[in-house]
Amino acid sequence: MEKMAVPPEKKQYQEIGDDLRNHIIQGLHPVGSRLPTERMIAEKYGVSRTIVREALLMLELQGVVDIRQGSGVYVMRIPAENEEEEERFFNSEIGPFEMLQARQLLESNIAAFAAKMATKADIDNLKRILEQEQRAIALNDTSQDNNKVFHLLLAGSSQNQMLLETVESIWRHMDASPLWQHMRGHIETRAYRLKWMGDHQTILAALRRRDVMGAWQAMWQHLENLKHSMLEFSDADAPDFDGYLFESVPIFQGKLQ
Known part of the structure; x- marks a missing residue:
């Protein structure tokens, strides 16, 4: 029987980025709104602010958020569900x-x-x-x-x-x-x-x-x-x-x- 390939385990920043992305899809953070601060997100997930920064950068590279120095992180668009497969490929470990x-x-x-x-x-x-x-x-x-x-x-x-x-x-x-x-x-x-x-x-x-x-x-x-x-x-x-x-x-x- 052919064995199924086991996908690599996600890194912390990817898991947090995916979770934030899902919150945006669910409407918890509408377009134009500002996400919670790095400190608040870090406290929520129990991780360092460096990991939060990487998660937010991942979302910025996807065009989902805009990181504005001295102002905050703003939602730019609602991700489409059909983007998930491509994102999973290019965000692989x-x-x-x-x-x-x-x-x-x-x-x-x-x-x-x-x-x-x-x-x-x-x-x-x-x-x-x-x-x-x-x-x-x-x-x-x-x-x-x-x-x-x-x-x-x-x-x-x-x-x-x-x-x-x-x-x-x-x-x-x-x-x-x-x-x-x-x-x-x-x-x-x-x-x-x-x-x-x-x-x-x-x-x-x-x-x-x-x-x-x-x-x-x-x-x-x-x-x-x-x-x-x-x-x-x-x-x-x-x-x-x-x-x-x-x-x-x-x-x-x-x-x-």
Whole structure:
């Protein structure tokens, strides 16, 4: 008899976020109303305010609430019931380092393949987004996620729709992860944006040379740099810490054919 898969146990912030979401669906908090304070919610559920903050961030990422600094948390819309399956998928228990490991394994090989497959238009688009990011950094403009766009354009330059959709799926997981979003605040300062842009320039240079191995190494190193930066801001003793995944030796260390 075939065994049924057991869904992973939800984390505290997910349980609290789901409970608050259900209260909104039930009409306990109408659109435009302000939710109870973090302190009140923390006392109600017997958890820390940090966990409450993650739960509220999860709801904000879903577009259900708006967190206004110094004012409170306001209900923006009533969630539809048909959203539950998609939310369950993108709020599944996948840690930020597990997502990053998947990106490193996948995107390094995509970069190598793109070194063979990218068209002149692809190269021009990648160059344009780096120039756009350079201007944005100079103006301290954070309105556009040029980092994400660069990685999606690179995946698209493989000319393989399945690879592009896979990378898009990983980014949607990251966008829906409160832990990843919390980490972004540390790794998207001006200094780090300059660092990532330098990494991206190295990747693009390899693509322009049609250097397959160089593109693979440049992407691998870029995500390795991101990993080290994330580890600096992580609490290794936290129950949700999954940075131990990177203690293993990279699967691929030889030369691409």
